[in-house]
Amino acid sequence: MEQKDERIPNFKIGDQVRLKSGGPRMTIEDITKKFPKDPFTGKYNCIWFLNDELKVHSFEEETIELYVNKLEEFFKS
DSSP, rough: OOOOOOOOOOTTTTEEETTTTTTOOOOEEEEESSSSSSSOOEEEEEEEEEETEEEEEEEEGGGGEOOOHHHHHHHOE
16 A cells, blocks of 8 residues: 655644735644544644634645744844
């Protein structure tokens, strides 16, 4: 039987991310797997607040990026 290479997550639980197309800062709540020992599926469950309401959604890894606070980065340099 041929074994597929296991995909490795680029983000970890607690990382702050945002959609590559823009939007609010979100926190990775969980790395999506059907069962704990299953391989990474390429999706992350993210949480964020919108008007004091907690939102939760699953996003494909290719659609999100690490959140960078550009103002903080400016003052660090």
